[in-house]
Amino acid sequence: MTDYKRIRLVQKDYRKMLPSDTARFHASQKSWLKQKFAEPFAGPTVVITHTAPSMLSVAGEFAADTVSAAYASRLDDLVCEADLWIHGHMHDSFDYRIGKCRVVCNPCGYMTRGGTNENRRFDPNFIVEIPGDQGTAATRPERARE
């Protein structure tokens, strides 16, 4: 992967990032997310990540490609803790459920030479509603008095 040729880490010493670094970052961030899920929270839980949390977000043509592991993780058990999970990094649209969680990806993909979006299913007007959102004083807009 180009990432391992281009990305340098500077925290301890200036060196190329290794796959073991990526695995360490992933474990750390997964642990952080598990801790956040364990914290009491009254509203719906929405997670937004760059990469996909499930191999269900890998298009069929890439399903057997080992490089797909750089695009999607196998966090399906963790996904079930959220109500909505939005991710990017893919070039295809996805909208599916794992347990109670809706997983959504709406990328435009690369711009083609013809000036169109690579992903023909990209919806620039896509709106996703947060499930079960009853609103709070901080998030619910005041309704106009009738």
Ligand SMILES: [Fe+2]
């Ligand atoms: Fe990306």
